[in-house]
Amino acid sequence: MKWKETAGVLAVLIVLLGLPMMLKYWRTVGMIHRYPPNTKVIRLTAVADGGLWTQDEIVGYNYWWRKPTRAGEIALNQGDHVVVQLHSADVLHSFAIPLLHIGPVEVPAGHTVEVAFDANRPGDLTFLCWQVCSPEHSKLQGDFIVKSNGSEDSW
Ligand SMILES: [Cu+2]
Incomplete structure (x- = not known):
């Protein structure tokens, strides 16, 4: 059952790394799109x-x-x-x-x-x-x- 542990660790890592990246994306790209072009x-x-x-x-x-x-x-x-x-x-x-x-x-x-x-x-x-x-x-x-x-x- 080693692969299950590995999968669990991977899932946690994805959440830990992915969440800040999503927040950063939302703050930079997402926010700018609220404004009119130019x-x-x-x-x-x-x-x-x-x-x-x-x-x-x-x-x-x-x-x-x-x-x-x-x-x-x-x-x-x-x-x-x-x-x-x-x-x-x-x-x-x-x-x-x-x-x-x-x-x-x-x-x-x-x-x-x-x-x-x-x-x-x-x-x-x-x-x-x-x-x-x-x-x-x-x-x-x-x-x-x-x-x-x-x-x-x-x-
Ligand atoms: Cu001041």
Whole structure:
């Protein structure tokens, strides 16, 4: 009856490995399909330690072991429809794009908050944290750089 044990172990392994893979698939592929075509989905996670927004996925260990990459400048093209998926790796942050009168929206740890806008003019759009979250709070900012498609209007 050795083969039955082997089959049992295999079944457990398939569940253990398959489930996280399915979740990951659902989160990446499944979520993007909810948006209209040509939507640019940008994932931003706020990190209080060091004061930065990052496009890296924070999965716990890299919060402490490896400095996430600062999302200082994010390139967009004029005409992009943008959905920003906001996360917090630690404490309560908030997100705002003052020039577009977006936010501040609260970004609690453990939740995904979405903000959408149309990058219909070229120029720089500063985004920042609106919540005094840490001594390095003022560093929690960056820019969307919208590249012109030829029209002259800017923000
Ligand atoms: Cu802050």
